[in-house]
Amino acid sequence: MPMIIRTAAALLAAAASLGLAAPASAQGDDLRTAIAADMPRLMELYRDLHANPELSFEEVETARKLATRMRALGFEVTEGVGKTGVVAVLRNGDGPTVMVRADMDGLPVVEQTGLPYASTRTATPASGVTTGVMHACGHDTHMTAWIATAEQLVRRREAWRGTLVMIGQPAEEIGLGAKAMIDDGLYARFPKPDYVLAFHDAAQFAAGTIGYSPGWALANVDSVDIKLRGVGGHGAYPHTTRDPIVLGSAIVMRLQTLVSREANPAEPAVVTVGSFHAGAKHNIISDEARLQLTVRSYSDQSRQMLLDGIRRIARGEAIAAGIPDDRMPEVSVEDPYTPATFNDEALTRRVMAGLTPRFGAERVRQVPAVMGGEDFSQFRRMAGEGEVEALIFWVGGVPAEQMARAERGEIQLPSLHSPYWAPEADKVIATAAEALTAATMDLMPAR
């Protein structure tokens, strides 16, 4: 039975229930309506991507799905850029070059959402342990919104001028895909962008809201391994040994002073020891211990301070523990690391000045930076200082009813990477596609 809407208030309420209550665009275009009309087809694509996730650098079927659609839209498409990356170019007259990025990889997580289109896929990553695979970071919403953005920009090509570069990036989750694409000639074989745009779904914001952080947005991510060597022996004769567990414990405690005593309190930093392995038996003092750390920062200087401090503390504590000179700790920092993500402030202000009247101020908000990492940073950093301006923003995915329950303290919201993360995908996709399309057109006006 059709819904009969009798009053303006009921009309607004109905629109609100569909997530369409925000004011229409200041330009009076029909972008929102056009995307809403496409949603059933877009959701089919989303459910297919969600049910068939692939791990980092294994996004073969996923890349093919994206490439096929982009070819059908008239883009020049190149596959296999940076192993499994996709580059799609549309030249549309003289003007700036804008690159829009979606990341493609899923995670080694066994999905627990109970959704009818939940992933049942498995894979065997490099660790050799077979695992479930899930789009637990929401990269499936990114890809679907990316396709929707391409469709809208093709349909509206009279209204913008310039070169559009759309990329499907592999291996964001291991922090290597963006670099792999650039190393494989992203900026040499294809038009180099003036601007790079992307979004990430957010597990802490209401579905359909937009969050942005001008300046630093996401952190430097370093993985550090510390190998400690002691002198092993019998647990009942500690005086004949140098115990690496006691040494490791002292190092773990001393590391806490890096953030509390050495970092500038105005500059956020994190040093977390996520793994501490040593020993095999009650009565044996091990001759080795291993620590694994994640280290987070924003500026190059604070990153260097933390890494130097970790080396100094490991060595200093080893000397204090009487470890022989030839058994000093080995500290290794994983290379490459994920650099911090910086949103160019002028670009961020410009894009948000366009999106705020479009969505309404209650849906577009400045939010604090986070200590998570994103290799989106590489598109700006590896281009050379000031060459490419970049912006990544958040699109909230938490259903309104869950948000309300969380605010009342009744439930704890799942985070990204949780096996329970189930964003309200249609709102994420519709909002992100509208935002990316509008922002791209704003950056490439038809003269």
Ligand SMILES: [Zn+2]
């Ligand atoms: Zn992730």
Ligand SMILES: [Zn+2]
């Ligand atoms: Zn992600």
